[in-house]
Amino acid sequence: MVCSNTADEDQPQVIGASQPVVAVLGCDVVLPCHVEPCLDVEELTVEWWRPDVPPDPEDPQSNYRYVHCYHDKQHEENMKKPAYAGRTEMFTDGLKHGNISLKINNVEQSDQGRYRCQIPQLGSASVIMLLVEPCSVTPTDPGDLQTPEPTDETDAKGGRLYLSVLILGLFACVLLIPAVGVGGYLLHRRYRNQNQN
Template sequence: MLDFTFLPLWTLTICLSTAVWTPLKGQPRVIGSLQPIIAAPGDDVILPCHLDPAYNVEDLTVEWSKPDLKPDPSDRLSRVDYVHVYRDGRENLDMKLQSYFGRTMLFTDKLKRGNISLKITNVTPADGGRYKCFIPKLNSQVKESIILLIVDPNFVKSS
């Protein structure tokens, strides 16, 4: 006769080992705009970036950077700073690029739903380029997205 005393423990072990080795379905992914964002100098723009499925990132770090900026090779202590960093529930100004001071913001009331879009006010031609939205500690294989901003002096917004 078979002894089924250990059946619940064996079943639990199988379930747990399967959960550890199986990739999580519905894992949040960082998604940005596939189309470039085009603006005229002086415009305010929103660089769209969000998590799909929606995921609360209020307690995570959100970094916005310009990945094409490189540190000054002649300055050993130079570093590449950020366009915007949200950490510990607020904006962190310590590593922010000077040219973005007072011009960037996240929609903090929407972080709970995974909206990590960045608003930049009064864009200049120097703001053009690639931007990376990145959540370093997101439990996901897709933690970042690249968004292209084109600042075109000939661009006229249609209403």
């Protein structure tokens, strides 16, 4: 697909993932983002930053640092927040197709939160939510498996189950007793009518 080099017809928009992106702690993740309609953005600036992360008082430049910045056909490593140094990359070959997705390597718990991707020349941005889940550890020794102690939560779930069964039983009784009564009355009446005839 060949993309336009200019943004003159329909104003291109930065479009990010509409649902949160889930990453596993210690793994790599891609925050999907693209320009629509397709636009070659190799000549433009792409900025990824964290709108909900406060400035670092130890770093006077922290207000001006990005998670990742692509500017003048270069990935600006010196403009990155130290926590992301060497851990982020964009798909350079995809820029000509409007792909401005960001890859974060070796995801940390502190990476969780909102990310804003913007192209200043287009006046367009998108916010993507990243959720970080812990790695699931599978024990290798069966002796490592332990039965968890009961907690208030499991007791509460058991209590809710018992209550649900009790309510269902009462509901069935409330419906069943009148049904049996009506059925019995109709049978008795039919039997009486037959005997009279």
